[in-house]
Structures are given as C-alpha cells and as structure tokens.
Amino acid sequence: MSSEAQGSEVAGWRAWLLSSSPASRSQARLGRAYIGWLSFRANHLAMLGLGIVLLLVLVAIFAPWIAPYDPNAQILADRLQFFSSQYWLGTDELGRDIFSRIVHGARLTLYIVILVAIIAAPIGLAVGTTAGYLGGWTDTVLMRITDIFLAFPKLVLALALVSALGPGIENAIIAIAVTSWPPYARIARAETLTIRNSDFISAVRLQGAGRMRIIWSHIVPLCTSSLVVRVTLDMAGIILIAAGLGFLGLGAQPPLPEWGAMISSGRKVLLDQWWVATVPGIAIFVVSLGFNLLGDGLRDVLDPKTGGQG
Incomplete structure (x- = not known):
C-alpha cells in the first residue's frame, strides 16, 4: 500500500471518529x-x-531478561561497589547488584498497587453508590463507618493493621487496601447524589428496575471515571506507604528486592556509600511522579468540571 493510500485511510478513520452525527453507539x-x-x-x-508508568510495566514484565544478575545473589567480595561497567548502579552491603534489585523491585511495586486498586476501589465504589442512592439510615451508617476510617492517618492505620496481622507483603497489601477505600466511597457517594434524581434514573425506575440494578447498571458506570482518576492519583501514596512499611520491616520481607526495604538497609552506610539508599529512593520518586502526572492528565480529560470529555 502506498503512502498516499495509507494517509487517505488514516484520514478516513479520523473523519469517522470525529463525525458529528455518529451512526451507532459504538x-x-x-x-x-x-x-x-x-x-x-x-x-x-x-x-x-x-x-x-508504561516503562514501569515493561520493566516489571521483562525483569528476568533486563536484570544482568540474580537480585538475591550475594557476592561478598564485591560488596559496596560504586557505579561501574560491571555493576551499573553499584552493589549493596551483601554484594547484590542494585540495578537487578531495582528492576525486580518494579514487579513488587506494580503487584502492590494493582492489588490494592483491585481490592479498595470496588469496595469504595459499592459503599459510596449504595449510600448515596439509598440514603436514610443506610447512608448514615455507611458514612459514619467511612468517617471512622478517615479519622486515622493512612500510614498510622496501616502500621496498626500490619502489626496485628504480622509482617509480610500480603498483610501489607490488605492493610493498605483497608485504609484506601474510604476516599473512594466519598467520591462515589457525591457523584451518586448528583445523579440519583436525574430524569433518566426516574425513567429507569418507572420501567420497573430494582434498586440494585439501577445502582450497578446505571449509577456505577457514571462514577467510574472520577474513581479512575482518584485511584491513579492515589498510586503514588500507595507506593509511599508500601515503601514505608518495607522500611520499617513490616512489608516485604528479605530477601525480596522491595524498594523501601532497600532504603532501610542502605541507611546504615548512607554517609560513605550513599548510592545504596539513594538509588531505590530515586526509583520511588520517579514512579510516584509518573503516577501523579498521569492522574493529573486523566483528570483533565475525564472530569467534566474541568472541561474534559465527561
């Protein structure tokens, strides 16, 4: 196919997508x-x-092929080496390659944020939409429970839960998820309150649709875009809480290459071998910044109050 034909086809697709009178819902x-x-x-x-974020995903997927060394392999003769052609980001106090541990740590970071989002977002969405649509005592009870969770700082509540459950990455994920759902419930409730008396909801109600069908088939989809934005913006906070738990020894346990735990081990040699703690700290900063920038962009597009697509 010639370049002119390809350009004509692309222009045709663009015109079809931007049509002011679409022929179908799709x-x-x-x-x-x-x-x-x-x-x-x-x-x-x-x-x-x-x-x-895409780079984080790709690094996590292809970590075994990107990392030049086993992230847990200890070579004590090469401990605390500075940057070199052999060890691109140096080695830690046990002679483990920091670059390999950062790469494999991307998998743990992605694993944590995805599982927390999968657990916390649906809980918050269910609680918020149910409270907002049903109102009355249901709204009062659910929102007071939400307020109780919101009364505690996330990190403090996560520390308390992990201390009760025991250290470990699975317990850390549960603790972070339990502390993350209340803001989602608040957002979903606010969105539901603005649309529950809309004409189309009244029409669906007159057609005989039950409460649960209205909530899950008509209200939940309308709340999803705002929730996606909030979840994306919260990813940075989730990463920081997970790193904080790892730093305190309550998250991922050795020898897992979790970035917060790497900073914790590197603080012992921070003055002389600064790279051991600094490199994982930079990784946390960059990934958190990426999620924040992505969330801001999604908010501009998905939030109708800012002139996005709505």
Missing part, C-alpha cells in the same frame, strides 16, 4: 475516546507520566 463511544486521547496527548506532562 462509533459515538470510540469518537469520544479518540477526542479524549487527543486532549490527553496535548498535555506533555501527562504523556511523560504515561511514559514512566
């Missing part, structure tokens, strides 16, 4: 998504955040 949805992508792509910082 065309309308794809067109709306394409307009959102164009808006997102114009935000250079958001694209930078997307690039960082």
Whole structure:
C-alpha cells in the first residue's frame, strides 16, 4: 500500500471518529475516546507520566531478561561497589547488584498497587453508590463507618493493621487496601447524589428496575471515571506507604528486592556509600511522579468540571 493510500485511510478513520452525527453507539463511544486521547496527548506532562508508568510495566514484565544478575545473589567480595561497567548502579552491603534489585523491585511495586486498586476501589465504589442512592439510615451508617476510617492517618492505620496481622507483603497489601477505600466511597457517594434524581434514573425506575440494578447498571458506570482518576492519583501514596512499611520491616520481607526495604538497609552506610539508599529512593520518586502526572492528565480529560470529555 502506498503512502498516499495509507494517509487517505488514516484520514478516513479520523473523519469517522470525529463525525458529528455518529451512526451507532459504538462509533459515538470510540469518537469520544479518540477526542479524549487527543486532549490527553496535548498535555506533555501527562504523556511523560504515561511514559514512566508504561516503562514501569515493561520493566516489571521483562525483569528476568533486563536484570544482568540474580537480585538475591550475594557476592561478598564485591560488596559496596560504586557505579561501574560491571555493576551499573553499584552493589549493596551483601554484594547484590542494585540495578537487578531495582528492576525486580518494579514487579513488587506494580503487584502492590494493582492489588490494592483491585481490592479498595470496588469496595469504595459499592459503599459510596449504595449510600448515596439509598440514603436514610443506610447512608448514615455507611458514612459514619467511612468517617471512622478517615479519622486515622493512612500510614498510622496501616502500621496498626500490619502489626496485628504480622509482617509480610500480603498483610501489607490488605492493610493498605483497608485504609484506601474510604476516599473512594466519598467520591462515589457525591457523584451518586448528583445523579440519583436525574430524569433518566426516574425513567429507569418507572420501567420497573430494582434498586440494585439501577445502582450497578446505571449509577456505577457514571462514577467510574472520577474513581479512575482518584485511584491513579492515589498510586503514588500507595507506593509511599508500601515503601514505608518495607522500611520499617513490616512489608516485604528479605530477601525480596522491595524498594523501601532497600532504603532501610542502605541507611546504615548512607554517609560513605550513599548510592545504596539513594538509588531505590530515586526509583520511588520517579514512579510516584509518573503516577501523579498521569492522574493529573486523566483528570483533565475525564472530569467534566474541568472541561474534559465527561
């Protein structure tokens, strides 16, 4: 196919997506998504955040092929080596390659944030939409429970839960998820309150739809975009809490290459061998920044209050 034919085909697809009178619901949805992508792509910082997150995902997937060494292999003769062609980011106090541990640590970081999002977001969405739509005593009880969880700082409550459950990455994930769902419930409830008396909800109710069907089929989809933005913005906080638990020895346990635990072990030699703690700290900073930039970009596109696609 010639370049002119390819250009003509691309222009045809673009015109089809941007049509002001779509012929089907699928065309309308794809067109709306394409307009959102164009808006997102114009935000250079958001694209930078997307690039960082995609890089994290790729590093996590291909970690065994990227890392030059076993992340747990100890070579005591090479302990505390500075940057070199053999050890790109140096070695730690046990002679383990820091670059390999950072690469494999990306898997743990992604594992934590995905599981926390999968656990916390649906809980918050279910509680918030149910409370907002049903109202009355149901709303009062659910929101007071939410307020109890919100009354404690996330890290403090996570520390208390992990202390009760015992150290370990699974318990840390549970603790972080338990502390993360209340803000999602608040957002979902606020969104539900604005749409529960809308004309289309009244029409669905008159057609005989039950409460649960209205909530899950009509209200939940409308709350999802705001929730996605909040979850993306919260990823940085989740990473920091997980790193904090690892730093205190309550998260991932040795010899797992968790970034917070790596900083904890490196603090003992921070003055003389600064790279042992600094490199994982930079990794946490970069990934957290990436999620924040991505969340800001998604908010501009998905939040109708900021002029996004809605």
